[in-house]
Amino acid sequence: MTPKLKLNYKRTIIISLAFFTILMLWQVYNSYVPLMLEDLFTLNYGPGNYKYLIGLIMAADNMFALFMLPIFGALSDKTVSKMGKRMPYIIGGTILAVILFPFIPILYNTGSILGLFIIMGLVLISMNIYRAPAIALMPDITPKPLRSKANAIINFVGFIGAIFAGILAIIFKMPFEFTPENSIVFPFIITSILMLCALVLLVVKIKENKVLQLVESDMAIGDSLSESMEEVNVDKPLSxxxxxxxxxxxxxxxxxxxxxxxxxxxxxxxxxxxxxxxxxxxxxxxxxxxxxxxxxxxxxxxxxxxxxxxxxxxxxxxxxxxxxxxxxxxxxxxxxxxxxxxxxxxxxxxxxxxxxxxxxxxxxxxxxxxxxxxxxxxxxxxxxxxxxxxxxxxxxxxxxxxxxxxxxxxxxxxxxxxxxxxxxxxx
The missing domain is CATH 1.20.1250.20 (MFS general substrate transporter like domains)
Structure with a gap:
């Protein structure tokens, strides 16, 4: 008789909050930063076509990710701590992003291109510290046959974050001067607050090491039902x-x-x-x-x-x-x-x-x-x-x-x- 496995939907939704914060931040970032860059380039260097340059700058996220995702994914694999192997990166990266993110509009309002570049780089680094560990947490605690269902929930929750960020972009239009009643600082602060709330809920509800012990038997059953062509385990290289x-x-x-x-x-x-x-x-x-x-x-x-x-x-x-x-x-x-x-x-x-x-x-x-x-x-x-x-x-x-x-x-x-x-x- 085939063993039965059941997805823990509540736990999956909670671990999806990490992906929620990732997509929400990127959507706010992509909604405002290109406009900020074009405005500052125009103010500092005069009118011109800066879209190609802005495109290259916006592609920096992908460049950071190319080397940071494999590095921090592999580092988290080897990490041993009281909080688990993924949570230290999720906590550290999220807190850094929460602190740094509101400084993007603040430095934009100072008119400093260099300052904006520096804070953008720091935000990108902080996000890429925890992106791979956050996503890897799902397969860590979800048996193999249930991972498509779990990934579906994670994608759904993540898209909610992106949609919420889109709503912020509609409410807080991009001004070309600092106006307190319509300040673009607000969507960045709101995003940071929501990220912090999501992190607190994740940390309180998901004790990584404890969860790993709870799912140990289910994970073993899941491994026996794997779709891989040959057995996959720690002591054996991939076939x-x-x-x-x-x-x-x-x-x-x-x-x-x-x-x-x-x-x-x-x-x-x-x-x-x-x-x-x-x-x-x-x-x-x-x-x-x-x-x-x-x-x-x-x-x-x-x-x-x-x-x-x-x-x-x-x-x-x-x-x-x-x-x-x-x-x-x-x-x-x-x-x-x-x-x-x-x-x-x-x-x-x-x-x-x-x-x-x-x-x-x-x-x-x-x-x-x-x-x-x-x-x-x-x-x-x-x-x-x-x-x-x-x-x-x-x-x-x-x-x-x-x-x-x-x-x-x-x-x-x-x-x-x-x-x-x-x-x-x-x-």
Missing amino acids: KIDKFNLKTIIISVFFSFLAFNALETFWSTYGQEHLLTPNWSLATIFLTVSSMAFFIPAGIFSSKIGRKKSVMIGYSIMVIALIFAGFQTSLNWVLLLVFSVSGIGWALVSVNTYPMVVELANKSNVGKFTGYYYTSSMIAQSVTPVFMGALMDVLGMQYFFPYAFTFTFVALIIFSFVKTKAKTNKI
């Missing part, structure tokens, strides 16, 4: 076929982010300049809402048919949707439907690919494997704006959707080579 699977998944993730991040980065430009619509953000809303609505169903769906099939279906949905998108010449109902369907496809992919990577990790290197996954996505997010921008500059805006289609299709083909067991235990 040849599982190494192949790891590399294949990571490469597929890279190409999927080449496509998806290009859509995120240049959709506003494409909508305004090619489709000639000021309402381009409507499609973004459809994409976000459909993704959020399908995160949790995607986790349940994968537990029924398996992760590989779920991801293959997700990629296929996106490929078909992007074909239809390429033929649309206006922001019509077809394009809105395409974005909604793409959101469902993306939910199936994003909910399952990370659990597939850490499925191949043992309990001593989950953080390192988490670093592999996010480094792959960060490299893609660093280079795709350059590739996409150059393509549209040289060949025109009409290659926006074909670019995304091509790399999604490549991701689908590569992922199809992932090997899975002929039959896996259902939970």
Whole structure:
């Protein structure tokens, strides 16, 4: 008889608060910092086109992440403390971010470009200290077969943080001079306060070492139900076929982010300049809402048919949707439907690919494997704006959707080579 495992939803929601703080901070950061930079460049150097320079500066997060995520993921794997191996980094990184984040608008208001650069760098460092450990906490305390469901909840809670940050950006508009009644200091302070509240709740409710003891037997059952081709444990190196699977998944993730991040980065430009619509953000809303609505169903769906099939279906949905998108010449109902369907496809992919990577990790290197996954996505997010921008500059805006289609299709083909067991235990 197959052992039964049940996800602890309350605990999963609480550990999701770390991801909530990450997405909330990045959304506020991305909403205001580009405008601050453009304003300060104009004030200090006169009117000009600073968007390319601002883009390079904003890409600094990805550059920091490329080397910091694997380092702190691996460091947390080796950490032994009374608070656990992930919590010291989550606590330390979050507290640093909480303290430093409000200084971004404060230094902007002083007019100091150098001061703004320094505080931006410190915030990026503090966030990247705890990003990989925070994400690795989920597979540490969640049995392997339940990780897609858990990852779905984490994504859902994280998106709530991003949406809340978007609401702050709507309420607190960017002023070009300091005005107390509409100060951009407020969203940064509110974000820091919410981050601190989330951290307190996480620390009070999740005693990492105690939780690890509580789930020890469930984790052992989960390991016996693993989808890895061969047994994964601390004393045994990863098998040849599982190494192949790891590399294949990571490469597929890279190409999927080449496509998806290009859509995120240049959709506003494409909508305004090619489709000639000021309402381009409507499609973004459809994409976000459909993704959020399908995160949790995607986790349940994968537990029924398996992760590989779920991801293959997700990629296929996106490929078909992007074909239809390429033929649309206006922001019509077809394009809105395409974005909604793409959101469902993306939910199936994003909910399952990370659990597939850490499925191949043992309990001593989950953080390192988490670093592999996010480094792959960060490299893609660093280079795709350059590739996409150059393509549209040289060949025109009409290659926006074909670019995304091509790399999604490549991701689908590569992922199809992932090997899975002929039959896996259902939970």
